[in-house]
Amino acid sequence: MNILQNLSIKAQEDGEKTAYKYKDYVVSYKMLDEQATKFASGLQTLGVQKGDHVALLLNNSYHFIVSLYGVLRAGAVAVPINPLYTKSEIQYILQDSDVKTVISIDSLLNSLEREPYLKNIIVCPTERLAEADSFHVSKRLKGKVHTFTEVLHLLERTLLPVPIDGEDVAMILYTSGTTGKPKGAMLTHTNIYSNARDTSTYLNIAKADRIIAVLPMFHVFCLTVCINAPLIAGATILILPKFSPSQVFSYVSAEKATIFAGVPTMYNFLCQYENGTREALESLRLCVSGGSSMPSALLREFEEKFQISIREGYGLSEASPVTCFNPPRSNIQKEGSVGVSIVNVENKVVDGQGEEVPFGEIGELVVKGPNVMKGYYKLEEETRHIIKDGWLYTGDLARMDEDGYIYIVDRKKDLIIVGGYNVYPREVEERLYEHKAVVEAAAIGEKDETYGEVVKAYVVTKKVVSEEEILEFCKTHLAPYKVPRNIVFLDELPKNTTGKILRRALKKKLSEEEATHL
Structure with a gap:
């Protein structure tokens, strides 16, 4: 299949059912x-x-x-x-x-x-x-x-x-290129179908569902969760050309949408939108988040404000992309977790030798299943480096608890080492998001002669607040070596087209600033 x-x-079984709606253009299966x-x-x-x-x-x-x-x-x-x-x-x-x-x-x-x-x-x-x-x-x-x-x-x-054939390449998705040039992940027909099918099953997408497709369609998150999975289930796709909080509220209300998928930045904008009401979103039975880690403070704010559960998941282009989700049919949602493995996909956390680490310990997340890509286009060496014995090495640091719930700690390449101590940027960002004035936050490492690196934080705030106040807040919630050396206030943090905050853009900016002082 x-x-x-x-x-x-x-098309044969239920041909008159609406497959998608784009503005006033309605098309059946x-x-x-x-x-x-x-x-x-x-x-x-x-x-x-x-x-x-x-x-x-x-x-x-x-x-x-x-x-x-x-x-x-x-x-x-x-x-x-x-x-x-x-x-x-x-x-x-x-x-x-x-x-x-x-x-x-x-x-x-x-x-x-x-x-x-x-x-x-x-x-x-x-x-x-x-x-x-x-x-x-x-x-x-x-x-x-x-x-x-x-x-x-x-x-x-x-x-x-x-x-x-199932092993024929169906799609080549180019990664965002966090290091070097973008690489083309070759996804087969089996990769695409299996992941869409298993995601649809896991999220319990049904024929009656109406899914908002506002994530960029060229991105694998939208391709699987908002296009292929709904079509496999016989559901209806409601296409929005671009994201704006006002349009999302009005469109969900008008079309009685039942599922919304977005990245954390989108949920942040929806929370900050002054005219957004709980009533406008009351038709939604499920909200899905992916693309980057959802700050716990933001998740709590959204769920309390709109009384809708957000189920956070995890994936990457090389895995078609979904590997795990918080179960939508369970009352168990562990804060800060991206959930458990979806059906037919196996996740585990390993050390530098590829051996599985004990529950609770941090290592690299690796993935196995019919969703794992065939390889990178024209890059055999890079493929061998990332796929070993059928396991896809994600480059993400994670830990797993005894119930199989996975917690993404950070990207391996984003780890900050302060005087020999490991500092995970996400942990610092989580604390910053808890400050009542902070809307967005990002933490990176800055070179330091004494400690090797220190933490530098960038924030966007909803009201005027001093650097001293935020630093004092951090000192009460973080170990001394994790507290940012300084806070930089920005009007907006750099993001890619899916809304993911780009730490690498901040690192590049910092490198350029350091170069001017040499």
Whole structure:
């Protein structure tokens, strides 16, 4: 079984059920199945063959869902890319992944003009343009550019069936590149289907559910939790083009949404939104958080304010991505935990020699299951480094309790060593979030001649507060070596497009500041 076969089964069993809604555009499972088939046929007419790599440079819209399923049905490999990346970032991924066809929003057409290796550019309209074909095509691109609608109706031939094996690569997802260049994680059809199926089962997603898809669709969190898992369950996807607290409150209320998935930053914005009411969210039966660790203070604030449980989970692109979640059907939710292993996935915590550590001890989290990627594209050595004996080494420090609940401590690379003592940035950040004035917080290590490193904290506050007050607060909650040496106040912390706070951007800023003082 794969997600394409599942879609066809749902189209036969319950074809009139709504698969997705985008603004006023409502599409049934039968129609989505037909759209995917027609788009796949159009791609084949353009010369796309099995195994070809097709990039998706798209915003949240129905174009993304139809394109994704159409690409896969044609037997090609989908390469989702963040459309907000810079031209050079996009160019690197397109070239590294050997893409020949791009499905793109219209505003990026000019930036794709000087990529001679591209054979086809399929353009989707954005809010900026009313008509799909109202853009200018230069002489350089004549014959290469087609509109989304055109490809959807290229019925020169019916779809040539493409045999798809479970081990065939379905998608290449490029990691955010915390160190060096981004790497392409190759996910097979089995990887994608198994993780979507197991996530859907674990979260008890049902046919009657209506899931808000506001996370970026190019990101694996949204791909699995908000697109593939709901479609496997026969549920309805409610597409929001972009996140804003006011739109989330109004859309959840108007559409009677039952599930919302977001990153901690989104929940923070929802909490801070003055006009947000408990009544507007009363249809939600479940909120899901992932992408980065949820501060305990924020989780408590949201649940108390809106009387809705947030179930935090954990995953990574290389694992398709979900590996564990707090059980939604259980009253047990351990604060600070990302839950227990989902069905068919095994997690354990190991030491530097790969041996499992006792309960409660900190080590590296490793994962095994049908969701673990095939490897990094064209990077065999890096693949061998991260996958050993079938276990995916996540690079995250964690501990596990006797009930199997996992607690992410921090990234191995973010560990701060102060005078020989280990300081985990998240522990410092958790305490900072408990201060009534702090809205966002991040901690990093700063070089120090005496201690090697000291803690430096960056905060965003909702009201004026002194550095001395926050430092005194930290001193009452943290061991002396964990207390930040100083506090830097910012209007906003750097984040990626999913809202995850980027410590590496703060480290880079600190390095540049240190360099100017040499």
